[in-house]
Amino acid sequence: MDHAAPQPLRLAAPAPLSGQVAVPGDKSISHRALMLSALAVGQSRIEGLLEGEDVLATAAAMRAMGATIERDAAGVWIVSGVGVGGLLQPATALDMGNSGTSTRLLMGLVASHAVTATFIGDASLSKRPMGRVIEPLSRMGAAFTASPGDRLPLMVRGLVPAVPIQYRLPVASAQVKSALLLAGLNTPGITEIVEPVPTRDHSERMLRGFGADLTVETEDAGARVIRLTGEAELRPQQVVVPGDPSSAAFPAVAALLVPGSEVVIENVGLNPTRAGLYTLLRAMGGDIAFENPREAGGEPVADLRVRASTLSGIEVPPALAPSMIDEFPILFVAAALAQGRTVARGLEELRVKESDRIAVMAEGLRAIGARVEEVEDGLVIDGSGGTPLAGGATVAAHLDHRIAMSFAVAGLVSRAPVTIDDARPIATSFPQFIGLMESLGAERGLDVAA
Numbered sequence: 001m002d003h004a005a006p007q008p009l010r011l012a013a014p015a016p017l018s019g020q021v022a023v024p025g026d027k028s029i030s031h032r033a034l035m036l037s038a039l040a041v042g043q044s045r046i047e048g049l050l051e052g053e054d055v056l057a058t059a060a061a062m063r064a065m066g067a068t069i070e071r072d073a074a075g076v077w078i079v080s081g082v083g084v085g086g087l088l089q090p091a092t093a094l095d096m097g098n099s100g101t102s103t104r105l106l107m108g109l110v111a112s113h114a115v116t117a118t119f120i121g122d123a124s125l126s127k128r129p130m131g132r133v134i135e136p137l138s139r140m141g142a143a144f145t146a147s148p149g150d151r152l153p154l155m156v157r158g159l160v161p162a163v164p165i166q167y168r169l170p171v172a173s174a175q176v177k178s179a180l181l182l183a184g185l186n187t188p189g190i191t192e193i194v195e196p197v198p199t200r201d202h203s204e205r206m207l208r209g210f211g212a213d214l215t216v217e218t219e220d221a222g223a224r225v226i227r228l229t230g231e232a233e234l235r236p237q238q239v240v241v242p243g244d245p246s247s248a249a250f251p252a253v254a255a256l257l258v259p260g261s262e263v264v265i266e267n268v269g270l271n272p273t274r275a276g277l278y279t280l281l282r283a284m285g286g287d288i289a290f291e292n293p294r295e296a297g298g299e300p301v302a303d304l305r306v307r308a309s310t311l312s313g314i315e316v317p318p319a320l321a322p323s324m325i326d327e328f329p330i331l332f333v334a335a336a337l338a339q340g341r342t343v344a345r346g347l348e349e350l351r352v353k354e355s356d357r358i359a360v361m362a363e364g365l366r367a368i369g370a371r372v373e374e375v376e377d378g379l380v381i382d383g384s385g386g387t388p389l390a391g392g393a394t395v396a397a398h399l400d401h402r403i404a405m406s407f408a409v410a411g412l413v414s415r416a417p418v419t420i421d422d423a424r425p426i427a428t429s430f431p432q433f434i435g436l437m438e439s440l441g442a443e444r445g446l447d448v449a450a
């Protein structure tokens with residue numbers, strides 16, 4: 001993070017939100033675009049890359065392992081790759097900052113290269129479990145020395161040639177799936193991954209786009225079987241990154257909640273493995289129109305027109321959870337203002353994100369006057385029926401960008417201000433968040449340093 005001191009934040013909505021905005025590039029797709037470009041033979045161009053701290057950590061790591069990565073203009077990056085198998089030994093530890101995606105995917109890449117790399121990260125990342133990738137990557141032949149609990153700092157020694165495996169994912173995790181696919185790229189033979197519950201499929205789409213031999217078969221029970229032929233040669237590409245639906249979720253929910261608002265968010269990625277929140281908000285009564293549906297960079301996109309709506313509580317269908325896994329914090333804010341009860345369960349994974357998002361959201365929402373019951377695997381929320389929350393509290397973000405942005409939105413619909421103790425983590429995924437909200441009519445609390 002750029003600033004040494006915490007940066008408190010308060011937002012208020014003195015009037016309805018209105019205007020047309022664009023959110024930055026998709027974080028998941030940006031990480032993958034940099035990694036695959038760095039492994040292609042020749043020069044790739046990426047347009048719309050997210051220039052957030054998490055993605056910059058991936059860029060720095062790929063540079064440290066030999067790729068040439070340069071910024072040409074805002075969001076436009078040029079990458080000269082080293083070829084699959086061509087990663088070099090990094091001179092120093094790879095600092096992953098706050099980014100779980102960078103860490104787990106790069107552990108996969110290193111696992112099948114002649115590279116030994118040490119991964120370090122911030123206090124949040126250093127608490128997150130890495131055993132889920134260490135276990136299958138060890139089966140492929142990589143060697144690990146990790147901190148207690150399979151956490152960072154950790155060291156990976158790759159094996160060449162690595163051993164192809166068949167692996168059934170024990171947790172619904174696109175990061176684990178992607179780590180194994182990336183390891184499989186430089187592994188002879190076929191790496192096979194069975195995914196009982198489908199998760200975001202950006203890796204599969206982009207690997208194909210870069211010329212890898214990858215097939216996906218859907219079994220009767222809905223499980224996906226992904227097979228990647230290794231020792232692949234990737235061809236450089238022109239990648240166009242769509243706007244991030246996970247970032248768009250914050251202004252979208254803000255527009256639903258602040259009475260009288262109408263907002264257009266342009267160019268939002270709506271890959272079905274990512275768009276669960278929008279399906280759910282519409283089922284709750286949210287007025288969200290998908291305008292100008294089209295394709296960008298092999299992904300479906302549309303402009304979202306969002307109008308303030310009366311929302312009803314809902315039981316979140318478990319099948320939707322993987323397609324909105326990062327959107328639960330902001331959904332909980334929407335639920336706190338809805339009419340009736342929202343039940344969101346089966347969400348154990350939320351406890352191992354940048355913070356324990358179940359506990360932290362329960363505590364923060366209660367502190368600002370919402371009625372919330374925390375259960376082991378989720379939250380039960382009794383909404384206010386549109387009545388503003390009390391507010392008047394300081395909420396700890398726990399180094400979690402999505403917690404910080406969720407409570408900033410909650411502050412727009414609270415009677416007394418909601419203060420976020422530290423907004424710096426927002427820069428990991430959505431550096432323009434505050435400016436974008438201001439352009440829609442939100443105002444920063446006057447007594448909080450800019």
Ligand SMILES: O=C(O)C1=C[C@@H](OP(=O)(O)O)[C@@H](O)[C@H](O)C1
Pocket residue numbers: 027028029101172173174175176178200325326349
């Ligand atoms: O693959 C990815 O880009 C991501 C996968 C998800 O994590 P898990 O794989 O841990 O569910 C998600 O929460 C994260 O923000 C990004």
Ligand SMILES: C=C(OP(=O)(O)O)C(=O)O
Pocket residue numbers: 054098099100101102326353354402429
């Ligand atoms: C969980 C997230 O990211 P990561 O796992 O990459 O830290 C997120 O962005 O909400």
